Amino acid sequence: MIADDVFKSYFDSLISGKRNDCRIIVDGLMTDHYSVEEIYSDLFQRSLYQVGEYWERNLISVATEHMATAITENLMILLQPAIFTTERVGKKAVIATVAGEYHQVGAKMVADIFEMNGWDGFFLGGNTPGNELIRFIDENKPDVIGLSLTIYFNFPVLISGIKQIRHYFDDTPLIVGGQAFRWGVKPEALSAFKETYYLDSIGALNRFF
Numbered sequence: 001m002i003a004d005d006v007f008k009s010y011f012d013s014l015i016s017g018k019r020n021d022c023r024i025i026v027d028g029l030m031t032d033h034y035s036v037e038e039i040y041s042d043l044f045q046r047s048l049y050q051v052g053e054y055w056e057r058n059l060i061s062v063a064t065e066h067m068a069t070a071i072t073e074n075l076m077i078l079l080q081p082a083i084f085t086t087e088r089v090g091k092k093a094v095i096a097t098v099a100g101e102y103h104q105v106g107a108k109m110v111a112d113i114f115e116m117n118g119w120d121g122f123f124l125g126g127n128t129p130g131n132e133l134i135r136f137i138d139e140n141k142p143d144v145i146g147l148s149l150t151i152y153f154n155f156p157v158l159i160s161g162i163k164q165i166r167h168y169f170d171d172t173p174l175i176v177g178g179q180a181f182r183w184g185v186k187p188e189a190l191s192a193f194k195e196t197y198y199l200d201s202i203g204a205l206n207r208f209f
């Protein structure tokens with residue numbers, strides 16, 4: 001667990017745009033052997049959730065929220081030496097957000113955790129068109145497909161995306177996650193689909209490793 005004072009100092013630097021101060025904190029945590037999962041969850045995810053709260057309460061502007069997200073995505077690169085050194089296990093995961101969904105940081109973290117465990121973790125970014133996802137899956141034949149959903153009103157797009165995937169790929173395990181499930185989407189909505197599971201965090205990916 002990352003100490004609250006470290007988190008606070010990081011968060012203050014993040015919303016002030018002090019990129020180098022953020023970098024120094026992340027470097028320090030890596031030197032102190034905090035894991036990728038801890039830095040992703042207890043620093044990056046926690047701070048972005050707080051950025052969302054500040055934005056909602058009008059304490060920061062949309063521009064500051066964009067800046068904080070851009071800084072976070074850049075800082076994730078610092079962890080690459082810990083992510084890409086693993087021996088390969090010959091498995092592939094394709095991770096995307098559903099069409100119309102621009103929140104991509106969580107999906108990127110998921111792809112990174114697969115990479116860190118020796119898989120090829122293909123990350124397709126935000127707003128992946130359904131047909132293009134199908135094509136990519138067909139070309140790469142992954143062992144697992146992951147979809148991320150943040151915004152509740154994109155739920156119908158998720159369901160049509162899952163139907164499309166299941167039409168072409170009957171039994172490739174499909175994992176779904178993201179904050180829409182904290183705000184009303186019921187994981188049981190996925191039970192109609194074969195081999196389709198809701199996972200609430202990157203920690204829950206351990207079942208694959």
Ligand code: B12
Binds near residue numbers: 103148150183
């Ligand atoms: C950054 C941000 C944006 C950026 C995203 C840019 C980018 N590069 O991703 C931009 C500016 C595009 C944006 C747009 C919008 N946003 Co926004 N955004 C955020 C913010 C501040 C951070 C998102 C984030 O990266 N979180 C951190 C990641 C790491 O967390 P995570 O996604 O939950 O991922 C973790 C788990 O959920 C899980 N997970 C996620 N996906 C998956 C997938 C699988 C397969 C698995 C296993 C696990 C998993 O693992 C991850 C790691 O633990 C959030 C605040 C928040 N609470 O998150 C608001 C927030 C999500 N946004 C919000 C809103 C309202 C919007 C807009 C509708 C605003 C508008 N009026 O235009 C648009 C919608 C755009 C769209 N159609 O997608 C609201 C949503 C409220 C709600 N109840 O639905 C939030 C909560 C802000 C708020 N407090 O009101 N946003």
